[in-house]
Structure formats: C-alpha cells, structure tokens
Amino acid sequence: xxxxxxxxxxxxxxxxxxxxxxxxxxxxxxxxxxxxxxxxxxxxxxxxxxxxxxxxxxxxxxxxxxxxxxxxxxxxxxxxxxxxxxxxxxxxxxxxxxxxxxxxxxxxxxxxxxxxxxxxxxxxxxxxxxxxxxxxxxxxxxxxxxxxxxxxxxx
Numbered sequence: 001x002x003x004x005x006x007x008x009x010x011x012x013x014x015x016x017x018x019x020x021x022x023x024x025x026x027x028x029x030x031x032x033x034x035x036x037x038x039x040x041x042x043x044x045x046x047x048x049x050x051x052x053x054x055x056x057x058x059x060x061x062x063x064x065x066x067x068x069x070x071x072x073x074x075x076x077x078x079x080x081x082x083x084x085x086x087x088x089x090x091x092x093x094x095x096x097x098x099x100x101x102x103x104x105x106x107x108x109x110x111x112x113x114x115x116x117x118x119x120x121x122x123x124x125x126x127x128x129x130x131x132x133x134x135x136x137x138x139x140x141x142x143x144x145x146x147x148x149x150x151x152x153x154x155x
Contacts, residue, residue: 016078016085025137026071029129033064040125044117052117059121062103066096067129 037060044056070092077088100122107113 013081015081020075022071022074026067029067029133030064032132033129048114048117051112051114054112055114055117056121059118060125063125069096
C-alpha cells in the first residue's frame, strides 16, 4: 500500500513511497505487446510487404517505449511529490505526443517506411494493449497489472 512519506497534510507536497503499480502495469503491457508483435508484423507484411513489416516493428517499438516512459514519469513524479506527479502526467503526455511525432517525422523520407502500416500499428497497438490490460486490472485491483492466478483470487 502506498503511504505518505511525511505527515504534512498538504497534498501537493506529499510524496508516495512503496511499490509503483503503474510500472507493474506498464511492464505487463510491454510483455503482452511483445507477445502480440509477431502477429501484427505478419499481418502488415501480408498487406504492405516488407516495408509494412519493418514499419510495423518500428511502430510497436514506439508504442512500447511510450508506455514505459509514461510509467517512469508517473512513478518518478510520485516519489518527489503529488504536485510534481500531476505536472509529470500533464506535461509528460504532451512530451510523449511530441516524441511520437518526432519518431515518425525522422523516418518520413526513408525508403522503407509505409505510413499506412506505421499509423495503423501505432493506433491498434495502443488501443489493443490498453483494452487487453484493462481486463486484468479490473479483475485484480488488489494487484494491478498482474493476471489472477487461480479461482481463489476473486475473494
């Protein structure tokens, strides 16, 4: 359980110590993303050829890095203070959107890029992993990010 590190009642200066569930959730999503990656790359290869497969792999890398960075920003911000965490969430979102833009912009003129494959991979992977993880987080609020391991976990 997360506990405040200080007895100060000011919410903005309170910091959170203990395990970071957002990191566990992010790691779980990255594992699932790596499991689903070959199928998504294969689909893009069938539709758009080799350029589609490479673009899909690049898109998956962008999405997984985005989830890891989001978790790192939230966990790091919470250890400093809740006010800093709120700023990290808000501005981190904008920064991560900018990083996705830069990652796509850097490869816009390369010969191997397939924008339909890259765009669809980024969208499908983001939404697919979020919905896939949502199922497990909703089932196991006591240990978010971890799949329930047996019939006795419902209690």
